[in-house]
Structure formats: structure tokens, C-alpha cells
Amino acid sequence: MKQWAKRAVLFGFDGAGTFFEQTPTPNIDRIFRSGAVCRRALTEIPTISAECWGSILHGVDCRRHGLTNWVTGKRPFPADSPYPSVFRVIRENRPDAELASFCEWSNINLGIIENNLGVYEVNAKGDEMIQAAVDYIRTHDFILIYFHFDIPDHEGHAHGYGSPEHLAAVTLADSWVGRVTEAIEKRGWLEDTLLLVEPDHGGTPPDEQGRGSHGGDSDAEKYVSFFAAGGGAQHTELHDMMTRDTAPAILHALGLPIPDTWNSRVPGGLFADVPENLPRPKGLPVRVEKPKLKKESGAFEKELAGLMPVLHLPFTTFDVLPEGTERSGKLYLVDGLRGKALRFDDGALCMPCPLEGGSVSFTAWLRLEAVENRMPVLSVRCAEDGSAWFCIAATGEDHLVLSVRLFDVGKTRHMEVGLPAKRTGTWIFAAGSFEAEAGVAGFSLNFEPFMRQLLPGRQVMGKGEYAQLLLGTDDLSTPGQRFPGELEDVCVYNKALTDEDLVKLKAYYLE
Numbered sequence: 365m366k367q368w369a370k371r372a373v374l375f376g377f378d379g380a381g382t383f384f385e386q387t388p389t390p391n392i393d394r395i396f397r398s399g400a401v402c403r404r405a406l407t408e409i410p411t412i413s414a415e416c417w418g419s420i421l422h423g424v425d426c427r428r429h430g431l432t433n434w435v436t437g438k439r440p441f442p443a444d445s446p447y448p449s450v451f452r453v454i455r456e457n458r459p460d461a462e463l464a465s466f467c468e469w470s471n472i473n474l475g476i477i478e479n480n481l482g483v484y485e486v487n488a489k490g491d492e493m494i495q496a497a498v499d500y501i502r503t504h505d506f507i508l509i510y511f512h513f514d515i516p517d518h519e520g521h522a523h524g525y526g527s528p529e530h531l532a533a534v535t536l537a538d539s540w541v542g543r544v545t546e547a548i549e550k551r552g553w554l555e556d557t558l559l560l561v562e563p564d565h566g567g568t569p570p571d572e573q574g575r576g577s578h579g580g581d582s583d584a585e586k587y588v589s590f591f592a593a594g595g596g597a598q599h600t601e602l603h604d605m606m607t608r609d610t611a612p613a614i615l616h617a618l619g620l621p622i623p624d625t626w627n628s629r630v631p632g633g634l635f636a637d638v639p640e641n642l643p644r645p646k647g648l649p650v651r652v653e654k655p656k657l658k659k660e661s662g663a664f665e666k667e668l669a670g671l672m673p674v675l676h677l678p679f680t681t682f683d684v685l686p687e688g689t690e691r692s693g694k695l696y697l698v699d700g701l702r703g704k705a706l707r708f709d710d711g712a713l714c715m716p717c718p719l720e721g722g723s724v725s726f727t728a729w730l731r732l733e734a735v736e737n738r739m740p741v742l743s744v745r746c747a748e749d750g751s752a753w754f755c756i757a758a759t760g761e762d763h764l765v766l767s768v769r770l771f772d773v774g775k776t777r778h779m780e781v782g783l784p785a786k787r788t789g790t791w792i793f794a795a796g797s798f799e800a801e802a803g804v805a806g807f808s809l810n811f812e813p814f815m816r817q818l819l820p821g822r823q824v825m826g827k828g829e830y831a832q833l834l835l836g837t838d839d840l841s842t843p844g845q846r847f848p849g850e851l852e853d854v855c856v857y858n859k860a861l862t863d864e865d866l867v868k869l870k871a872y873y874l875e
């Protein structure tokens with residue numbers, strides 16, 4: 365196999381999309397002038413960092429590597445996965461290779477690159493990170509360096525993608541590309557080093573609050589720019605590229621074999637020996653368990669209305685949320701079971717909930733990851749004093765906890781519900797209810813009654829009291845609580861759901 369390059373450097377621009385076209389990038393313009401460019405490379409859906417960087421570094425789609433922002437913050441990537449990172453493939457072929465990763469977002473070193481490869485890892489910000497890299501290059505003859513620049517994404521969330529602040533961050537990170545490339549040039553390595561610039565995803569323009577987001581499949585979110593120069597990269601324009609093709613490109617340049625478990629390929633035309641229009645291999649297939657849901661026909665909304673939820677949240681866009689909804693932190697709308705699902709990062713929602721006291725129930729499709737501490741998923745509270753009336757939280761590997769406040773005895777009662785084994789990561793339909801007059805709390809999973817308890821008190825929610833529904837938290841004033849999972853089709857009812865209601869819901873949702 366021909367070796368085109370002795371080294372490769374991947375500059376990762378988090379959240380920069382194709383915004384290089386709207387802001388000065390003098391270093392990229394100069395360095396990549398005679399290289400290859402792809403103006404619209406397609407990234408993974410959902411357009412979220414862990415999913416997208418996972419695919420860029422592991423050469424597979426995001427269902428295969430299974431990485432999420434939450435998973436990457438918690439545990440190392442399995443060292444024996446059938447989908448190795450580009451770092452692991454290099455290590456297995458070149459045991460002495462010097463490998464390095466400089467990241468502004470530590471999840472990449474923690475949870476995306478395998479931890480047993482001896483990669484030189486630095487988690488630092490801005491100048492400190494670049495200085496560490498320049499020092500490293502001066503003293504090490506490396507084979508692969510990966511950079512993660514978080515600042516474009518940070519500014520995109522805060523001010524909107526394409527805002528002056530976001531564009532300025534892309535230009536700032538461009539200067540870092542210049543400084544690193546200068547260090548490589550000083551070593552005389554510019555010719556035989558494959559340099560790559562690539563974002564993981566883009567993002568949306570400023571919303572009404574002046575903020576941006578990503579996770580969806582709009583053009584501004586799903587397309588990114590890709591630049592390649594040196595190390596055999598042709599002077600050409602690339603078409604039909606996916607960002608997961610980056611890992612094969614790096615291996616091909618280094619003359620190393622590409623794993624046949626990957627469903628990616630070297631972009632056609634990037635190197636002189638790679639023809640265009642080769643099909644992308646299927647790789648090792650993956651099985652994903654999903655309940656079979658009926659397709660939404662429009663009639664569904666009416667059928668569900670037979671149960672008359674006081675609130676029904678299908679999460680088609682953030683704009684359809686009730687008036688007065690407060691949104692905090694990072695939230696994403698991603699492909700769910702039937703439509704869109706709400707994915708929590710560190711974000712939460714709080715909205716008016718038109719309950720009139722008495723009995724209360726909720727239903728939701730729910731996909732959760734294993735958690736260590738108690739993580740509130742959904743709660744109903746009194747708007748005036750903030751006291752919780754009703755809350756469902758995730759705890760431990762496979763537990764949900766339903767808490768109900770019993771006003772007449774002034775106590776909160778918790779009932780713990782163990783999920784059927786190994787439900788973590790799969791979709792379940794959860795329903796919780798409290799029948800105020802009888803003082804009975806019930807919980808059901810996948811349309812089957814699971815637990816029913818007579819509680820030692822009654823819930824007497826005063827008429828005319830003003831309720832709020834909170835998602836992802838039970839207290840908006842405590843930041844950083846994270847429910848690691850997704851919700852779809854959340855409904856709140858001002859009554860206790862009966863077993864017949866569950867049968868109706870099952871017929872409504874399932875094929």
C-alpha cells in the first residue's frame with residue numbers, strides 16, 4: 365500500500381459548519397490553497413458533538429459507536445469495540461507511533477479516544493492548548509495529532525451560529541491553525557504532513573432570545589466544510605463526502621489498512637490513487653431495538669384528545685412549546701420514534717401547566733442512559749412557592765422513582781419502580797398517575813400496569829393554584845442537573861389514567 369504522508373493533523377472546529385465562507389480565515393486560505401476542499405460534507409444526525417466527533421474519529425455512523433455527550437463524559441470508549449478509533453488502528457499497526465490529542469472539550473480524550481493507547485492528551489483552552497501543542501511538535505515526531513477547538517460552538521450557543529461572535533470565534537481558531545502549521549513548517553514537515561480542517565456540525569441562527577442550537581437536520585446544522593492539504597492531498601473539489609470518511613482518509617494517507625467494520629471510505633479524488641464514485645461499504649451491521657409505532661396521520665392528535673391531556677408536547681420545534689416556556693441550558697431536538705424527541709444535555713424546560721387540582725397523570729416515551737445520582741426527568745410544581753406536587757426521576761442503572769407530595773399529611777412519598785432489565789438506552793413508554801381522592805399512585809411501563817400503591821395521604825391541590833411542568837429538572841434554579849436521555853410525546857392529564865386508558869394509548873401508538 366502506498367504511503368502518501370508521514371503524519372496527519374486534524375483540526376476540529378466544533379460547531380463551525382460551513383461558516384468559513386462568511387468570515388476571514390487567512391491561515392486556512394493560505395495553507396489549503398492548493399489542497400482539496402469539500403464545501404458541503406454531510407455529518408451525522410443528530411448533529412451533536414459526541415455523535416459527530418465519534419463518527420469522524422471512529423469511521424462509522426453514530427448508531428454504531430453509540431457515543432453521546434453524556435456517555436463520553438462518564439466512561440472510556442470500549443477498548444475492544446468492533447469500531448476502533450483511527451488512533452487505535454494506528455497504534456495496532458505502529459506500536460511506537462507518537463499520537464497526541466489537544467482538546468478544549470475533555471470528553472473527547474475521556475470518552476471518544478480509547479484510554480489504553482498511550483495517546484499524549486492535553487485538555488486545555490485556547491492559547492494554553494496551542495502553546496502545549498507547539499512545544500510538543502518541537503520535541504516529538506508524531507504520526508497523528510487531533511485538535512478540538514470548542515470556541516465556535518460555545519459562541520454559537522450563546523449568540524447564534526453565524527452571529528458576529530460566532531464568526532469571530534471561527535477566525536480566532538483559524539489563527540491557531542496558523543500557529544500549529546508554522547511549528548510543523550519549522551520542522552520541515554509541511555510537504556509530507558496531511559493537514560485537515562473539519563467541523564463536527566453547524567448550528568442555527570440566533571433565535572428570539574439571541575441564542576443558537578444544533579441537533580437537527582437543517583442545512584446550517586448538517587453540512588460542514590472540509591479542507592485537506594499536504595501529504596498527497598490533491599488540488600481538487602470533493603463531492604459526496606461524509607465526515608465519517610475522515611478516518612479512512614487519514615489511514616489511507618499513512619498507508620495503513622482501513623477496518624472492514626467501518627461504513628466509511630476514502631473520499632473519491634482526495635488522493636491520486638482513489639477513484640471517485642466508489643460505493644461506501646456497509647460495514648458491520650448494528651441492531652437497534654425500537655418499538656413499532658404507527659405513523660402520525662393527523663387523526664392521531666384527535667384520538668389522543670379522547671383522553672384529553674391538558675398538555676401535549678410533540679417537540680416538532682421549540683416554537684410550538686406553550687407561551688411562557690422558559691428554556692435553560694443545552695437542549696436538542698433529535699429524531700425520535702415517531703417524530704422529534706427532546707434530548708437533554710445540561711438543559712431544562714419550565715412551562716405553564718393548566719392543571720386544576722385533584723388527580724394528575726403523565727405519559728411520555730422515554731429513553732434514558734444509566735445515571736448515578738437522582739436525575740429529575742419530569743415534574744409538576746406549584747408556581748407560587750415552587751413546591752413539587754409530582755415528580756419522576758431516574759436513579760441508578762434501571763430505576764425510576766415517582767414522588768408525590770401528600771398535602772394533607774405534609775409529606776412527600778416516593779415509590780421506586782425498577783425498569784425491566786437492560787432497558788437503559790432503549791425506548792419505553794412510561795405513565796405515572798395519582799388519584800387524589802383515593803390516595804393511590806400508579807406506574808406503568810410499556811402500557812402494562814407495573815405498580816400501584818395506596819399512599820398514607822391525599823393530594824389536595826388547591827383549585828386555581830398555578831402549576832408548572834418542568835422537564836429535565838425539578839428545580840430550575842439548580843443548574844447542572846442533567847437528565848441523560850430523551851423524551852417524546854409528553855402528555856399531562858388532569859385525571860388518574862385507568863387500565864382502559866392504557867389500552868387506548870397502546871392502540872393509539874403501536875402498530
Ligand SMILES: [Zn+2]
Nearest residue numbers: 379413517521
Ligand atoms: Zn454544541
